[in-house]
Amino acid sequence: MTDLNQRVQSRLETPAEARNEHGHDLGGPAAAVEQIEGRKFNIDTVEHAAATPDTPLPWAELGLKEDEYNRVVEILGRRPTAAELAMYSVMWSEHCSYKSSKVHLRQFGEKVTEDMKKDMLVGIGENAGVTDLGDGWAVTFKVESHNHPSFVEPYQGAATGIGGIVRDIISMGARPVAVMDPLRFGAIDHPDTARLVHGIVSGIGGYGNCLGLPNIGGEVVFDSVYQGNPLVNALAVGVMRHEDIRLANASGAGNKVVLFGARTGGDGIGGASVLASESFDDSKPAKRPAVQVGDPFAEKVLIECCLELFKAAVVEGIQDLGAAGISCATSELASNGDGGMHIELTSVLLRDPTLTPGEILMSESQERMMAVVKPENVEAFEEILAKWNVEYSWLGEVTGTGRLIIDWDGETIVDVDPRTVAHEGPVYERPYHRPEWLDGVQADSFAGERPSSGEELKAAVLELMSSPNMCSKDWITNQYDRYVRGNTALAMPDDAGVVRVDEATGMGVALSTDCNGRYAYLDPYAGAQLALAESYRNVATAGAVPMAVTDCLNFGSPEDPEVMWQFAEAVRGLSDACMALGVPVTGGNVSLYNQTGGVAIHPTPVVGVLGKFDDVARRTPSGWREDGQAIYLLGTTRDELDGSEWANLRGHLGGRPPALDLAAEKLLGELLVNASRDGMVDAAHDLSEGGLAAALSEMALRFGVGARVGLDEMCERDGVDLFTALFSESQARAVVAVPRSEEVRFKDMCTARGFAHIRIGVVDAENQALDFQGHFSLPLAELKDAHEATLPKHFA
Amino acid sequence: MPRIIVDVMPKPEILDPQGKAIAGALQRLGQTGFSAVRQGKRFELTVEGEVTEEILEQARHAADTLLSNPVIEDVTRVEVVKDATIGVGE
Numbered sequence: 001m002t003d004l005n006q007r008v009q010s011r012l013e014t015p016a017e018a019r020n021e022h023g024h025d026l027g028g029p030a031a032a033v034e035q036i037e038g039r040k041f042n043i044d045t046v047e048h049a050a051a052t053p054d055t056p057l058p059w060a061e062l063g064l065k066e067d068e069y070n071r072v073v074e075i076l077g078r079r080p081t082a083a084e085l086a087m088y089s090v091m092w093s094e095h096c097s098y099k100s101s102k103v104h105l106r107q108f109g110e111k112v113t114e115d116m117k118k119d120m121l122v123g124i125g126e127n128a129g130v131t132d133l134g135d136g137w138a139v140t141f142k143v144e145s146h147n148h149p150s151f152v153e154p155y156q157g158a159a160t161g162i163g164g165i166v167r168d169i170i171s172m173g174a175r176p177v178a179v180m181d182p183l184r185f186g187a188i189d190h191p192d193t194a195r196l197v198h199g200i201v202s203g204i205g206g207y208g209n210c211l212g213l214p215n216i217g218g219e220v221v222f223d224s225v226y227q228g229n230p231l232v233n234a235l236a237v238g239v240m241r242h243e244d245i246r247l248a249n250a251s252g253a254g255n256k257v258v259l260f261g262a263r264t265g266g267d268g269i270g271g272a273s274v275l276a277s278e279s280f281d282d283s284k285p286a287k288r289p290a291v292q293v294g295d296p297f298a299e300k301v302l303i304e305c306c307l308e309l310f311k312a313a314v315v316e317g318i319q320d321l322g323a324a325g326i327s328c329a330t331s332e333l334a335s336n337g338d339g340g341m342h343i344e345l346t347s348v349l350l351r352d353p354t355l356t357p358g359e360i361l362m363s364e365s366q367e368r369m370m371a372v373v374k375p376e377n378v379e380a381f382e383e384i385l386a387k388w389n390v391e392y393s394w395l396g397e398v399t400g401t402g403r404l405i406i407d408w409d410g411e412t413i414v415d416v417d418p419r420t421v422a423h424e425g426p427v428y429e430r431p432y433h434r435p436e437w438l439d440g441v442q443a444d445s446f447a448g449e450r451p452s453s454g455e456e457l458k459a460a461v462l463e464l465m466s467s468p469n470m471c472s473k474d475w476i477t478n479q480y481d482r483y484v485r486g487n488t489a490l491a492m493p494d495d496a497g498v499v500r501v502d503e504a505t506g507m508g509v510a511l512s513t514d515c516n517g518r519y520a521y522l523d524p525y526a527g528a529q530l531a532l533a534e535s536y537r538n539v540a541t542a543g544a545v546p547m548a549v550t551d552c553l554n555f556g557s558p559e560d561p562e563v564m565w566q567f568a569e570a571v572r573g574l575s576d577a578c579m580a581l582g583v584p585v586t587g588g589n590v591s592l593y594n595q596t597g598g599v600a601i602h603p604t605p606v607v608g609v610l611g612k613f614d615d616v617a618r619r620t621p622s623g624w625r626e627d628g629q630a631i632y633l634l635g636t637t638r639d640e641l642d643g644s645e646w647a648n649l650r651g652h653l654g655g656r657p658p659a660l661d662l663a664a665e666k667l668l669g670e671l672l673v674n675a676s677r678d679g680m681v682d683a684a685h686d687l688s689e690g691g692l693a694a695a696l697s698e699m700a701l702r703f704g705v706g707a708r709v710g711l712d713e714m715c716e717r718d719g720v721d722l723f724t725a726l727f728s729e730s731q732a733r734a735v736v737a738v739p740r741s742e743e744v745r746f747k748d749m750c751t752a753r754g755f756a757h758i759r760i761g762v763v764d765a766e767n768q769a770l771d772f773q774g775h776f777s778l779p780l781a782e783l784k785d786a787h788e789a790t791l792p793k794h795f796a
Numbered sequence: 797m798p799r800i801i802v803d804v805m806p807k808p809e810i811l812d813p814q815g816k817a818i819a820g821a822l823q824r825l826g827q828t829g830f831s832a833v834r835q836g837k838r839f840e841l842t843v844e845g846e847v848t849e850e851i852l853e854q855a856r857h858a859a860d861t862l863l864s865n866p867v868i869e870d871v872t873r874v875e876v877v878k879d880a881t882i883g884v885g886e
Contacts, residue, residue: 152867153865153867156868262811265809265810265811266808266810267810267811269809291810291867291868293806293811293812293813293868295811295813297813297817298816351811
């Protein structure tokens with residue numbers, strides 16, 4: 001057995017003996033089922049806890065620190081019951097409480113201008129932010145991580161990552177319309193990488209395709225820093241009418257609380273299994289699996305069912321069940337509403353009747369939702385659930401007491417102020433400091449090989465375009481359905497994914513996610529800003545006006561002051577840049593502890609930008625098609641190879657990332673959007689990883705149309721050699737193809753705005769090559785073969 | 797020729813969407829005598845000649861490393877079947 005298998009095994013092993021299951025009313029018509037038979041536990045009631053203050057509890061095993069446990073005791077004025085301990089421990093975990101990141105994340109809410117707020121209908125703090133699109137339409141989107149589960153069980157981990165983010169979108173009242181997946185794997189030739197790539201890609205495809213959602217983009221990066229910590233981030237976007245917006249709060253005393261969707265099972269409890277001791281029952285397995293298995297068909301039904309509930313206006317508040325399951329849903333709904341809720345936990349429909357109350361509270365079984373329904377709407381609610389054959393059970397009601405009370409067979413096992421569970425968890429000002437090694441790294445500028453002859457440069461472009469990070473990702477994206485629902489206007493490999501929202505007017509949205517972890521490693525402040533700049537540029541390149549930002553901040557351990565510094569710098573950088581570009585962060589997610597054996601991943605602040613089209617018919621594709629169109633390069637090129645793909649190919653990582661000019665990024669964005677709107681460009685592609693060499697190669701390969709390119713004039717203007725012109729990763733640049741008839745207008749626009757532009761070539765549909773005149777010619781067939789062979793060679 | 801039978805079942809705590817779908821279908825077809833369905837899988841490994849302890853050990857190894865996903869599945873049986881008769885496996 002490999003090391004990895006042992007690691008996974010030792011974490012997850014459950015005894016082989018199968019346990020008997022007693023299903024209840026399986027598959028029958030939806031019905032609220034009372035079931036308490038067969039479940040007799042010695043329940044740790046509130047009364048019992050008060051009477052036995054000295055009973056030792058496994059708080060350390062559940063991940064609580066001693067001072068955190070003491071605070072729980074202080075809040076309650078007694079020791080917590082086993083069920084309360086389960087709730088506090090899971091809700092106060094880093095994942096749910098953001099206890100290390102909170103003090104920094106505040107900047108996203110503070111560095112916001114009035115102008116940035118004008119289209120924001122719902123901001124940070126809800127399940128996902130909501131942005132106004134006009135005409136009564138709104139859009140909600142968010143990116144989240146599912147990194148650790150995907151390492152342990154790649155298929156189900158990645159699949160349930162999609163399921164979770166889609167439920168966030170539904171719970172805002174929106175119909176999910178597309179997903180995207182930014183992925184980071186270890187070295188492409190490491191033996192464990194294939195296991196992860198196969199599992200994760202098929203998991204994403206399996207779940208997303210079954211849901212009928214197009215996967216319109218994302219990223220795939222290979223780097224050995226992610227070997228033991230692959231990053232599986234998932235973004236979902238949904239659309240709704242303004243009146244359909246739903247929030248996660250439980251208001252109105254007397255309103256009913258209902259749990260619906262899949263039954264609650266023992267999956268995803270993992271470490272919480274130490275709570276088995278609460279039952280004083282030795283026959284239970286010692287451990288529960290930490291992973292969950294998803295059922296996309298159940299989720300699809302849940303989507304349609306929820307949308308009908310929204311349409312019928314029979315739910316007051318709604319919350320999806322993700323991390324921390326019922327603990328999270330009850331405490332958040334209660335504390336966001338009037339502050340009180342009283343439920344009976346034995347009413348929860350179970351898949352596994354041996355679950356203890358604590359396990360039921362912590363279970364992360366998938367495809368579940370909790371809602372608050374007015375008594376007069378109960379019947380209508382039940383009718384809709386019966387129509388969709390979705391199981392449900394009424395758990396209790398909203399109260400005005402300010403307490404969250406959970407009973408087990410009539411005996412109180414939880415009596416807490418829900419705010420102390422959901423919102424008033426510990427907040428840490430973790431110490432951080434700039435790593436000493438950073439000066440040495442930043443001083444180590446790229447001094448490696450710089451090809452100069454035509455032959456060498458041709459080989460260099462082929463090497464770049466076949467490298468793991470720059471090669472065609474078709475082998476992966478072809479496993480995803482990109483066009484289902486019929487509203488996809490652009491998808492991979494174009495710069496941004498574009499979906500139509502309003503079929504009458506053609507109004508729609510563009511989305512891109514980006515991050516270069518190497519840049520962030522060299523300078524986390526600049527790296528986070530560069531991630532935003534690239535994502536912003538991609539959306540504008542497609543022709544959309546950037547409007548809102550979501551982020552998934554993947555970092556190592558916050559207990560390492562150097563990692564914490566990287567995190568603090570990245571948040572500061574991203575929030576500053578959002579303000580400079582005028583795009584607000586509407587939601588996101590933090591994933592910490594991405595490290596193995598003391599070595600953290602590169603700081604990886606993945607940034608997603610959403611932009612708006614008045615009509616997606618005006619989108620700009622990333623490849624040229626028309627013979628004779630002029631090719632222009634926008635922006636200026638400097639000698640910026642540090643952190644670049646070329647340096648990466650030569651095994652170098654040092655120096656400083658490319659300089660960032662946010663004013664230039666904003667101006668470039670405006671030019672690209674105007675050019676698209678006024679029909680001045682027929683193709684556009686942003687310059688990022690791999691520089692101009694990658695951009696020209698991708699534009700030619702997009703539709704298999706060649707070009708003649710002359711870079712001498714540009715080299716002279718910018719004072720760089722041909723190699724630098726091709727491989728530098730200077731920012732705020734893009735290549736566009738301009739129809740002959742529009743050339744004068746296009747040039748006038750750039751001149752009027754004072755933005756550097758230079759004609760570097762012409763589309764040539766005849767020669768089937770990228771011809772760098774006077775230097776080398778790259779036949780498209782050769783380029784295509786090199787570009788497309790890499791992933792199949794490793795994984796097919 | 798003897799065969800080695802390997803049975804694999806989803807772990808009891810883990811959701812089994814296929815089993816759930818079958819249970820639903822049984823109800824719809826009016827076959828209401830079953831309260832739950834869980835679906836596993838069976839492998840038949842054919843052996844040339846006699847099944848030695850070594851070959852059986854190989855089968856157990858294959859069961860643990862390839863035929864099952866130890867994160868979400870259990871190997872519930874590794875057993876030799878000689879032609880039509882049931883042999884003594886484990």
